[in-house]
Amino acid sequence: MRSTLNFLLNDWLDVASLTTRPRFADHSRETFESVLDTCERIAREKFAPYNRLSDTEEPHFDGERVHLPQATHAATAAYVGAGMLAAAQDYELGGMQLPCVIEMAANSFFQMASVSMGGYAMLTSGNANLLMAHGTALQKEVFAKNEFSGRWFGTMCLSEPQAGSSLSDVATRAVPDGPEYEADPLGPRFRLKGNKMWISAGEHELTENIVHLVLAKIPGADGKLVPGVKGISLFIVPKRLVDTEGRLTGERNDVALAGLNHKLGFHGTTNTLLNFGEGRFPVRAGQGGGLDGRGAGAIGYLVGEPGKGLSYMFHMMNEARIGVGLGATMLGYAGYEASLDYARQRPQGRPIGPGGKDAAQPQVPIIQHADVKRMLLAQKAYCEGALALELYCARLVDEQHTGQGQSAADAALLLEVLTPIAKSWPSEWCLEANSLAIQVHGGYGYTRDFPVEQYWRDNRLNMIHEGAHGIQGMDLLGRKVVMDGGKGLTLLAGKINETVQRALQRPALAEHANALARALARIGQVTKAAWATGNPQDALANATPYLQAFGHAVLAWVWLDVGARSEQLLADGGDADLLNGKLAAMRYFFRYELPKIEPWLAVVETRDATCRDTEESWF
DSSP: OHHHHHIIIIIISOGGGGGGSGGGTTOOHHHHHHHHHHHHHHIIIIIGGGHHHHHHSOOEEOSSOEEOOHHHHHHHHHHHHTTGGGTTSOGGGTOOOOOHHHHHHHHHHHHHHOTTTTHHHHHHHHHHHHHHHHSOHHHIIIIIHHHHTTSEEEEEEOOOTTTTTOGGGOOOEEEESSTTGGGOTTSSEEEEEEEEEEEETOSOSSSSEEEEEEEEEOOOTTSOOOOSGGGEEEEEEESEEEOTTSOEEEEEOSEEEEEEOOOSSOTTSOEEEEEESSSSSOOOOOTTOOSOSSSSOEEEEEESSTTOHHHHHHHHHHHHHHHHHHHHHHHHHHHHHHHHHHHHHOBOOOOOBTTBOOTTSOOOBGGGSHHHHHHHHHHHHHHHHHHHHHHHHHHHHHHHHHSOHHHHHHHHHHHHHHHHHHHHHHHHHHHHHHHHHHHHHGGGGGSTTSTHHHHHHHHHGGGTTTSOHHHHHHHIIIIITTGGGGHHHHHHHHHHHHHHHHHHTSHHHHHHHHHHHHHHHHHHHHHHHHTTTOOHHHHHTTHHHHHHHHHHHHHHHHHHHHHHHHHHHHHTTOOHHHHHHHHHHHHHIIIIIGGGHHHHHHHHHTTOOHHHHOOGGGO
């Protein structure tokens, strides 16, 4: 994996060029390599050996606290000690001012070694980044800074048992904590009551405090909640109350664990149902006085303006979606490497010669069989393509934040369009890679003697994490490709056409360049056809097939660009095995995968009503 990572960072994305920018001027290719070396070592020593342990020794609650294996404590401490929670932050925050693309590359080692043990850090980083974007100066100092240091960890609390992904239906209430609720220096202080479901990292003892970011609604003057997402606000609700210096007051906030969810995978990350304000940990009223002071709700501090909570939360959600995509990618990659190693060592069968098989000949490793090569090439095409996409998205973040003028604006728009793909595509196709890894192992793939069954179980969750597959499809077709008159889609099409034109200059790539050009034209036609009636019901009934086709076209673009660079380096005397492997994966994708898009696009283009019009009683 490291050789591919180095190729993508240095030869494809040219990350060393970022060091000419003021923010990254203290860095060099050598410092980037040092960070990657350190993280690869920590992942190898502290995460990978305990991945199976984190799966078999699930978190359990003894009525007072949640227990996790000691290895999880050690792994997260090593991650914090390496400074990775603040890797991309300013020096003043204890950060290293690393480019986002290097931070993501470094995190790929942890996601591959044990995605569930790495989940705590991903959520904490996203939580703190949201507060840096939308919190007050004191909220940044007290909450975000302590998260970046690893003293506290963080969560995102969106879903509720009755609402699921329908955030407009959240019912958690937040009422002002007395007449002087605005006087608290940590932010306007509210009392929250409600229930949150599926909260990853919602309860543990890895750190002394947990900072929950909670979506809730503030009742109107009539005591009723405003319907829809416009009534949602965002609150900081710490597990343990703190003062303005970030010191624990010794008082537990009224946030109680109602239960642990036991999922198919991701056993190493606690997943919780949390009750806010049920009175199990009653807290006194703050300086504003007001309510009776005990059992009146969990104390929360408003972030930003009332009613804008969901827009703030999307800062964390979009970051988490790319993080989920990276996790899915690296689980697929872990399965690929495991099945590749197995295929090289497992003897079975004999080659077919002109006269058929010769039973007198010795068995050969299964990697010599064409169908096993097919399964390995598919995994390679899925996982290496997905890794390239995730790193490209991270590179867009760097361009958005440190680029100039139109370049920065274009990067932000491209990232908007690509985020649903960066989340959904690896979640579907790197899961397929895990399935193929099991198949390569044969019967052993189903056993716990080999790790591939765990990789599949862990990865199956990612099609639901941070917005289920169908939601990503509706986001893409319903919003991203039509926003600003299709400006984002036009920009992406321009980038793809630039790659097509370069590839057409290379005879070996012309076939694939033309295939991608045709696919791009079809997506443009189908997007218009989907919205021809102007009726969202017509357009979005087949949003998921559109997502699949769009994603495959994006990955074909990535592979064509990677292929063009590989051809150039091969001609210059580069690593022949590495580069020929990239070209083989590219050819596989264009010949086996890209042709799949036409049936997906056909139902979108015709606004097929099969699914929409099927009556409930017919099932």
